[in-house]
Amino acid sequence: MSTAAPSVTDELLISSLLVHPVKSCAGIAVDEALLVETGLEHDRAWMVVDSEGEFVSQRELPRMVLVRPTLRASDVVLRAPGMLALHLLLDTVEAPCRVRVWGDSVAAYDMGDLAAQWFSDFLGQRVRLARFDPATRRLSDPQWTGPFEAETAFADGFALLVTSTASLAKLNRRLLAAGHDAVSMQRFRPNIVLDGIQDAHGEDFIDELSIDSPDGPVLIKLVKPCGRCSIPDVDPATATQGHAVTDILAGYRAEPRIDGALAFGMNAIIVSGTLHRLRVGARATATLNF
Numbered sequence: 001m002s003t004a005a006p007s008v009t010d011e012l013l014i015s016s017l018l019v020h021p022v023k024s025c026a027g028i029a030v031d032e033a034l035l036v037e038t039g040l041e042h043d044r045a046w047m048v049v050d051s052e053g054e055f056v057s058q059r060e061l062p063r064m065v066l067v068r069p070t071l072r073a074s075d076v077v078l079r080a081p082g083m084l085a086l087h088l089l090l091d092t093v094e095a096p097c098r099v100r101v102w103g104d105s106v107a108a109y110d111m112g113d114l115a116a117q118w119f120s121d122f123l124g125q126r127v128r129l130a131r132f133d134p135a136t137r138r139l140s141d142p143q144w145t146g147p148f149e150a151e152t153a154f155a156d157g158f159a160l161l162v163t164s165t166a167s168l169a170k171l172n173r174r175l176l177a178a179g180h181d182a183v184s185m186q187r188f189r190p191n192i193v194l195d196g197i198q199d200a201h202g203e204d205f206i207d208e209l210s211i212d213s214p215d216g217p218v219l220i221k222l223v224k225p226c227g228r229c230s231i232p233d234v235d236p237a238t239a240t241q242g243h244a245v246t247d248i249l250a251g252y253r254a255e256p257r258i259d260g261a262l263a264f265g266m267n268a269i270i271v272s273g274t275l276h277r278l279r280v281g282a283r284a285t286a287t288l289n290f
Contacts, residue, residue, distance in 0.1 A: 012284040014211065015165050015195035016185070021076050022129075023047040023101075023154045024057035025067035026236060027189060032279045035218060035270065037151045038132075039159035040191050040278070042071060046088070046111070047154040048119055048127050053099045055154070058231045061123050062239045078118075086118045088129075099130045101154050107133040140269060144224040150269035158267035161226055162203055163190040167264065170200035171248060180244040187232040187245065188264055194284065201253075203266050207289035211273075212282045218273030222289075227261030 020027040023044045034041040048056050048064065058064050070077040078086040093109035100106075108130040110116075115129040132138075132153040140150040140158050152159045163185065172182040185193055197203060204225060211218040232245040246262065255263035 012194050012196040012209075012286060014192060014278065014280055014282045014284065016193040017278060017280055018185075018189070018191055018193070019043045019071065020189060021046055021069045021071065022064075022067060022078065023055065024061075024064045024231075025069060025078070026065055027186060028069055028071060030071075030280075032277055035213075035274055035276050035278055037159075037270070037274050038134075038138075038153040039155065039270070042076070042090075043191060044132075044152075044154040046076075046129055046131050047099065047101065047108075048123070049099045049130050051126055051128075053097065053130075055099065055101045056123075056127060058234050059229055061125075062234045062241055063123055064239075065234055065236050066239050067119075067122065080122050083118065083122050086115060088115065093131050096133070097130060101138075102156065104138055106138050107136040109133060140223075140267075144267070145269055146223075148221070148269055148271065158224065159270050160192060160220060160268040161188075161190045161265050162192045162194065162206075162209070162220075162222055162268050163188055163265035164194040164197045164201070164203050166197045166200045166202065171245070171264070174248045174251070175244060178244070178248060180248070183232070183245060184236065186236045187234070188228075189231070190265055192268075192278070201264075204263070205288050206266065206286045208271065208287045209268070209284050210287075211278060211284040213273065213276045213278055215276035216273065218276050218278060219271040220268045220273075221271050222266040222268045224267040225255045225258050225261075225263035226265040226267050227255070227258045228264055232264070 017033050018027040021042050067080045076088045094112040095110045097110045099108045111129040119127050206222045233242045249262040253262045254260045
């Protein structure tokens with residue numbers, strides 16, 4: 001992997017912010033997002049589960065990427081090819097339930113039969129939709145968070161995922177050189193994309209990131225490289241699966257900190273600044289971890 005790192009004097013900016021309301025469905029690029037204890041507000045707040053309450057994802061159901069949300073003041077609207085729009089009120093849930101995401105069994109709310117039927121019809125198997133219970137605390141792995149009790153909702157393991165435009169540019173150069181099409185950042189499902197890092201994958205070496213916000217500084221800590229599964233090989237426009245992204249990453253992104261898994265981006269936790277607003281174009285200052 002690259003040994004390049006951003007200088008603390010680099011002028012870093014938030015290039016984009018992305019919220020993924022339903023885990024493993026399409027994300028939304030937003031100009032501004034409220035930072036809450038579990039990450040960006042509404043990020044991975046809903047999750048599709050099977051009949052046993054176990055989460056399902058694009059890994060086994062790539063069509064999930066075709067479910068496209070729109071966030072409005074009072075609801076989230078889900079649209080998918082061949083389906084009428086599904087409206088989920090932000091202040092309405094139905095029966096309490098328990099669901100599983102990776103090794104965690106957490107309290108949630110079932111979103112009712114209409115939502116369950118909508119997803120079941122589109123995905124071709126019986127599933128239900130659950131919403132994270134904000135009264136519960138799902139903590140990230142202390143092996144990586146150290147003294148911080150860092151919360152997350154239905155994300156795989158951490159509140160935030162940080163990537164950079166430089167990292168995507170390097171991947172696309174390699175893809176194009178190998179005769180493949182370039183890909184968008186959508187495939188990597190980040191929350192914060194940084195611009196201004198001089199070298200690809202410089203985010204690997206950031207310890208803490210202080211971000212300007214209109215409410216005061218936000219401090220996040222980048223704690224774990226993000227090991228990649230098959231999802232970046234799913235085309236977000238068509239849901240077709242390939243292997244080019246994994247093949248190219250295998251040539252240069254094996255990460256020893258996560259037992260040689262292919263890494264792209266860094267998982268992050270919130271140190272301070274909850275209930276502050278993050279904005280595209282905000283300046284950020286990095287301190288490094290070596």
